[in-house]
Amino acid sequence: MTKKKKILVIQKVHDKGMELIKNHPNFIVDVTDDVSEENLKKKIVDCDGVSVRIAKLSGEVMNEAKNLKIVSRHGVGYDNIDLKNAKERDIKIAITANANAVTVSEHVMFNLLNISKRKDLFDKTVRDGNFKDRNKLPKTIELWNKNFLIVGFGRIGQSLIKRCLGFEMNVYVYDPYVSKEKVESMEGKKVENLEETIKSMDVISLHMPLTEKTKNLINYELLKKMKKNCIIINAARGGIINETDLDKALNENLIFGAGIDVFEKEPPDENNPLLKNDKVFLSPHTAAFTEECMTRMGIETIQNIIDFFEKKLDKSKIVKL
Numbered sequence: 001m002t003k004k005k006k007i008l009v010i011q012k013v014h015d016k017g018m019e020l021i022k023n024h025p026n027f028i029v030d031v032t033d034d035v036s037e038e039n040l041k042k043k044i045v046d047c048d049g050v051s052v053r054i055a056k057l058s059g060e061v062m063n064e065a066k067n068l069k070i071v072s073r074h075g076v077g078y079d080n081i082d083l084k085n086a087k088e089r090d091i092k093i094a095i096t097a098n099a100n101a102v103t104v105s106e107h108v109m110f111n112l113l114n115i116s117k118r119k120d121l122f123d124k125t126v127r128d129g130n131f132k133d134r135n136k137l138p139k140t141i142e143l144w145n146k147n148f149l150i151v152g153f154g155r156i157g158q159s160l161i162k163r164c165l166g167f168e169m170n171v172y173v174y175d176p177y178v179s180k181e182k183v184e185s186m187e188g189k190k191v192e193n194l195e196e197t198i199k200s201m202d203v204i205s206l207h208m209p210l211t212e213k214t215k216n217l218i219n220y221e222l223l224k225k226m227k228k229n230c231i232i233i234n235a236a237r238g239g240i241i242n243e244t245d246l247d248k249a250l251n252e253n254l255i256f257g258a259g260i261d262v263f264e265k266e267p268p269d270e271n272n273p274l275l276k277n278d279k280v281f282l283s284p285h286t287a288a289f290t291e292e293c294m295t296r297m298g299i300e301t302i303q304n305i306i307d308f309f310e311k312k313l314d315k316s317k318i319v320k321l
């Protein structure tokens with residue numbers, strides 16, 4: 001009989017996922033909610049596999065696990081894992097590629113509708129007993145026939161375009177790594193120059209990874225070029241929009257509003273200016289937090305580990321390092 005593989009689950013996933021491995025004959029499972037480096041260093045020592053949500057998995061932690069073969073991410077981003085360490089040691093990183101595209105793209109539409117239809121202001125007006133002031137309230141914005149730019153046309157971008165077209169918006173796509181044919185086959189218009197394109201966009205939504213290239217991509221210089229009614233949404237990764245620049249641009253009325261699900265630092269510092277800016281619609285990195293999606297992600301995270309050790313993990317789910 002082959003030796004049982006030890007798996008560390010860093011922050012429990014959905015029960016349906018945990019059930020897959022709890023009584024599995026080939027695995028021993030340990031679960032920890034303490035994501036401190038000190039605790040993880042101890043817990044990971046004799047592990048063959050790890051599942052991780054948004055906790056940081058540093059090279060120092062990974063080095064403690066001499067047998068580590070796979071890190072399974074609960075999600076599709078993997079910037080919380082030391083990729084250099086994984087590459088050097090040939091540790092595979094798996095993602096839940098099939099679980100959350102629809103959920104995040106729905107969250108983008110939820111942000112867009114809330115901001116453009118001034119949900120918070122209208123709701124407060126009625127609750128505060130000011131219904132009679134309805135004619136004095138600022139007007140809302142229609143989505144019909146507006147220009148929507150999707151930056152990053154992967155799983156989420158491609159799910160989002162369907163929702164935008166449902167609202168009869170004109171959809172433009174900036175993604176240097178996706179062909180014109182692919183974009184046009186989904187009724188989008190591929191654009192090559194981000195700086196030029198943003199000048200005529202009413203909505204800009206970001207769906208690419210955080211890399212050296214995309215860090216601070218949306219800065220004051222670019223925000224200044226956007227239309228005054230522009231709404232920008234970041235449900236990708238914190239740091240792609242420079243938060244200080246965004247706050248400044250909103251305060252100077254350079255753009256209309258922003259939807260922010262992800263932050264440069266999570267949780268954000270108390271003095272993060274965006275927390276006090278009422279032109280920003282905020283959520284705590286919960287774009288994928290529907291009941292349905294959490295179930296799918298929990299199952300896929302654990303199934304990826306099982307499939308890996310059974311040598312049947314689909315290659316498309318392994319990150320190319």
Ligand SMILES: NC(=O)c1ccc[n+]([C@@H]2O[C@H](COP(=O)([O-])OP(=O)(O)OC[C@H]3O[C@@H](n4cnc5c(N)ncnc54)[C@H](O)[C@@H]3O)[C@@H](O)[C@H]2O)c1
Pocket residue numbers: 075076077078100101104151152153154155156157174175176177178207208209210213214235236237261262285286287288
């Ligand atoms: N908020 C959340 O809870 C949440 C949930 C899921 C995913 N995400 C994030 O959403 C992002 C997209 O996820 P996905 O599953 O669609 O990923 P994906 O890998 O399927 O697609 C990413 C796309 O970005 C493109 N891209 C890379 N660099 C680019 C650049 N400089 N400019 C424009 N496009 C570029 C790639 O070509 C690719 O098509 C990731 O950052 C991921 O971490 C966030």
